[in-house]
Amino acid sequence: MAATRTRMRLGVTEAGRMLLMGTVFFGLAAQLVPAFGVLSALIVVLLTVLAVGFVLRPRIEVTAHLPDYVVAGQDAQFRYTLKNVARVPAYDLHVRFVGLPQTIEQVGGAQMVARLGPGESTEVAVTMRARRRGNHLIPLPMCQSSFPFNLLVFGSHRKDKGTLTVLPVFYQLQMRLARLSGQGRSGVAGFAGRAEVSPEYAGNRPFLPGDSPRRIDTRAWARLSVPATKEYHNDADRCAALVLDTRIRPDRKRTGDEEIPELEAAVSLCASIAFSIQRDCLVEWFLAGPELHDFTVSRGRPALGARAGRARQGARVEAIHEILATVAPAENYDLDRTAAALTSHFHRISEVVFILLRPDRAYLDLLGLAAASRCHCSVYRVAEADARSSESDALPGDSVTLLSPEDILTGRLGPL
Template sequence: MFRALRQRFEAWVTRGQRPARQPVRLDRRRIYILPTRQGYAFALLLLLLFLWSINYSNSMGFAFTFLLSAVALNSMWRAHNNLLDLVIQPSGAEPVFAGQDAQFGYRLDNPDTGPRHGVALQWRDRSPRYADVPARGSTTVILAVPAERRGRLRPGRLRVLTRFPLGLLQAWSWVEFEQDCLVYPQPRGGRSLPAAMAGGTGSGMGEQGTGSEDYAGFRPYSPGDSPRRIAWRAAARTDRLLVKRFTDQARPELWLDWRLLGMEPIEPRLEQLCQWVLKAEGEGCEYGLRLPGREIPPASGEIQRRRCLEALALFVGGDG
């Protein structure tokens, strides 16, 4: 019940907020403060002390009660100011595979001359990640967000909170950014790499030859091609980078083809293709990827790996 009430209150408070593109500065209108469990217990203790002092007309009891009340009020002021004017800025998140945790980074900037202690970021009901922000400095907090499905993952709304200095009160705010992380399919499957085929429409595994044999025309440039193979004169006429092809260098091409997986469901196909991409890259092969509506020419290297994995992550469609 308490969680449901908290979620309704959060939705009501943040109903006008939109995901931000720029860093967010926490002003007074965005900061809220309430007692913690320890704070409520402390308030009950003050009430009992006050009633005891009235009952026995004890001046020392009154003095002690008012002193503790002043400490609580000062704690409220310090907790609020610990977040006031704090600047939160998101940073990029590296792609992950489905089933892993995406690591979202956030930089906390402190424009004041005093340090900020015990500032935390929290995603949903996970444990807060605390950090201290130096005076006129910054620090970075990393939040782990589960990546359950392929595609683009958005962390959504985050809670910025502090219980500094005594833990009696919690000041908090909410922030949300236009930030996402690319999630690749989970690499799994029981099939081995398909056999390479001679010829084809891609760049081929052997088109990095010397160019001293039978000339076979041009093909579009693909990332990873050697600059020495680029036909600069032809590129100047067509405004496109073209690469020379030679028939004597045409070795078998490795194509990771969607159609090779028959009638399997979409997600198992993508997972098997993902495993093939990683295996082909690990073995140093030049490989291409064929999906319905898209074809990535054969190449190798980190750029090719990222292109293929991104195509698998963002694939939308059915058989083709």
């Protein structure tokens, strides 16, 4: 992201503020006592600083290299390339942000560059921290110079902004889905209790951490330039679906930028589950509130959106995390259409994971249909102790786990 239009800014440092106050003081004193010599010297210093600083004011072209995403609560490095497009050198440059979103903060002080000659470029890294998930507009930093004498600040600021995706907090959970295994079986009953067909080659998919090297599809690897794993028809028993309830109680309606702990905990738990089970299965369907996301269309294609400098994760896990970054709370919604679409795929799913905030008849019916289709259902109810009702006891899943938002957000969850 490069900027073109520059707006000059003039500021005063702490030393310059003291000098201005001294000039005003001596100016008032000169009305009573002949002290024009001192007053003239101070004025000459100010005029000299103003003239030299204006001539050598920084004209810096800033190019941003933002990461594709960061995780909420973690420090991240934002890299910027500074190029001096003026005909004179720039001295004592420091880089700082103006107009950052309230949920984004700069960690540490401003980055300093002692000298940048005409046409020269340098790269600076700024440590930033995002406190909340979502898509945020990040402005370009302001390049300021306090040369000479560190009295006045001359800076250039551009209005260009870049979009930063902040993912929810997630971590590795101690869990293993009951009906899924990292190794497939053939010629026997499937994990969901359905009779399997012969292990006939069905295609390939991106290689995921934990896949057996013996199942690497070398021809697909050579064709796609990325590792691929062979898939057989019996691999359908390694598919899972995630169901996230995003409805909140009416008394928990958000005002302004206030966060809802229950929703944030449910989103964090969903992201952690998707991250933790990727070694055991493929998440084919994700029902986030009223929206159903189908990832089966990407089967057989190379993973997209790999992040430089990070361990490569499955493309579907990345897609789930990006969806969770923008999940918004809702008071109510209709599940009839999306639930019917998901129900039609239950015959291909071994495990369905429910993360519920307000279990009602719609989710109970969906849970019942999943159980009737011989899918193993894991149910996690996220609520404060005083908000849990008898509805949790009526859930027909194979296992129901009650979790508090505080335990999820602070990472104090035990084995699930």
